[in-house]
Amino acid sequence: QVQLVxxxxxxxxxxxxxxxxxxxxxxxxxxxxxxxxxQAPGSEREGVATIDWNNGGTTYGGSVxxxxxxxxxxxxxxxxxxxxxxxxxxxxxxxxxxxxxxxxPPLFDEDVYDYWGQGTQVTVSS
Numbered sequence: 001q002v003q004l005v006x007x008x009x010x011x012x013x014x015x016x017x018x019x020x021x022x023x024x025x026x027x028x029x030x031x032x033x034x035x036x037x038x039q040a041p042g043s044e045r046e047g048v049a050t051i052d053w054n055n056g057g058t059t060y061g062g063s064v065x066x067x068x069x070x071x072x073x074x075x076x077x078x079x080x081x082x083x084x085x086x087x088x089x090x091x092x093x094x095x096x097x098x099x100x101x102x103x104x105p106p107l108f109d110e111d112v113y114d115y116w117g118q119g120t121q122v123t124v125s126s
Contacts, residue, residue, distance in 0.1 A: 002027040002115045004096045009120030016086050020120060022079040022096030029053045033102040034072060034079045037110060038122075040092040047108025048094070049081060059106040063089070086124045093119040 008020040020036070035050040049070035050059045058070050069082040079096060097113035 002098060002100075004098060004115055004117035006094060006096050006117045006120040009094060009122045011123045011125065012086055013126055014086060014088060014124055016124070018083045018086065018122060020081040020083070020094055020096075020122070022081075022117060024077045024079065024096075024098065027100075029074075029077060029098070031100070031102055033099040033106060034070075035097045035099065035106075035108070035113060036068075036070060036079075036081045037095045037097055037108075038090075038092040039095070039119075040089070043092075045095070045110055047110075050106045050108070051079065052102060052106075054102075061108060083122070086122075088124050091122060091124045093121050095119045 003026045005023045012018050032053045033050055036048040037045050038048050039045040048061050051070045051072050067085045072079045096117040098115040099113045103112050
């Protein structure tokens with residue numbers, strides 16, 4: 001059974017940085033697409049970034065392009081989200097997700113993702 005466990009969230013001031021981690025287990029992730037989503041209070045969940053497990057190709061949501069970087073460590077079965085220059089509107093619960101079919105083009109539609117973590121809270125506040 002595939003499991004995704006996020007960590008690394010916390011409280012940070014505007015302009016600060018955080019790195020989120022997603023530990024993936026229970027499967028072979030070759031051929032998967034991994035993603036980070038987030039959900040702000042009172043809002044729908046939105047896609048933040050995706051990465052192709054095999055070739056490392058990435059896509060980003062418009063609001064985070066140039067500030068967030070998604071990477072993966074295939075040897076450790078880990079996915080990371082480096083978040084730079086954080087803004088108040090980046091506050092929310094961040095979820096790791098996995099699409100075993102690696103649909104193309106990469107989608108931020110949460111319905112195509114087969115597995116989800118429980119989320120980690122990120123709060124940007126002064």
